Amino acid sequence: MFIQTPGQHVPQLLQALDNPDTWLIACYCAAWCDTCGDYHAAFQAMSERYPQHLFLWIDVEDNPELLDDLDVENFPTLLIQTGGQTRFFGTMLPYISHLERMLQAVGDEPDTRADGPADLRTLLTASA
DSSP: OEESOGGGOHHHHHHHHTSTTOEEEEEEEOTTOHHHHHHHHHHHHHHHHOTTSEEEEEETTTOGGGGTTOOOOSSSEEEEEETTEEEEEEEOOSOHHHHHHHHHHHHHOTTOOOOOSOOHHHHHHHHO
């Protein structure tokens, strides 16, 4: 599932995230960023290859509350959460193959945790 306007889909997002098998893959970008514009189509296409997961496009200027108290220094910045736990949060080169390899690595190492924003369910509930 791919969602580009999280504020308009909070109930749908919360329902998807309540499923422990759903991974959240969020891309933090900005409308003015050319790199993000180029990455958008590949990110959306990847969501079609992984329909069991939630792919969320978050414009940092439209939804800064979904970053928690963190800052994004470069684009694209990606977040992967499973079961409400952050597994990856950071800048990634804008090649979709890098994200695909990261998803495989997360699946291979189920106990890894990383620093990043709070559980997105908490951030969505607080902003609604």
